[in-house]
Amino acid sequence: MRRKLAAGNWKMNGTQAALGELTGIAGAATENGAEVLICPPATLIAAAVAKGAGLAIGGQDCHAKASGAHTGDISAAMLKDAGATYVILGHSERRADHGETDALVREKTRAAWDAGLTAVVCVGETLDQRDHANTLDIIGGQLAGSIPDGATAHRLVVAYEPVWAIGTGKVPTTDQIGEVHDFIRARLERRFGAGVGRSTRILYGGSVKPSNATEIFAVPNVDGALVGGASLKAADFVPIIEALNAAAPEA
């Protein structure tokens, strides 16, 4: 059985004052419900671990190397040392802003696994790619290129985030989400075997809000969400967690 996952990506938002939101968010995390993950800026990870009892805390990126002369970067082991258990990798904003390729994301994922972190590997098509009916080819290529051999359901989560849906208020239809999630599930089963493929969680991300969460979580093979803007405030994120808790478990 796949435990559902409500993941919040705070991106480059938040100072110490933002940690006050964690109390309300943690209040919605129950032992038998969805796992709740918050990925704050790196500066807040240790404090979030201290304050966010009942929450998993993650990083938003890590370097591919374990240590060395890489000014400004953070290794997977450093995230782990600060108390993180997850790290988001290959987010489209990093692919766009920092030129991250599938090959680099694969190296980072390997580094995350070596440090004992669960990697949330992001994939997603641009609007132009969707308009040219290339969505599944793009997703298939990103999956093949960004995930190293040796995946397990414990150390891998896949997040499907259409680039055109991030922060735009535009959301794919439930049929479009379902098509991509079914495709990702099939690719994971084909490459890593039925056991790993069926037990790996696949999140949807892109303009998830309290108003659309229930509909999205009813789509088969949607095991939760990677939420940006609506994870910054407990008042927005808690109803999303509750919608996930209310969603039927996967068949």
Ligand SMILES: O=C[C@H](O)COP(=O)(O)O
């Ligand atoms: O990582 C989160 C996604 O980029 C979604 O962001 P958003 O919920 O603000 O659209």
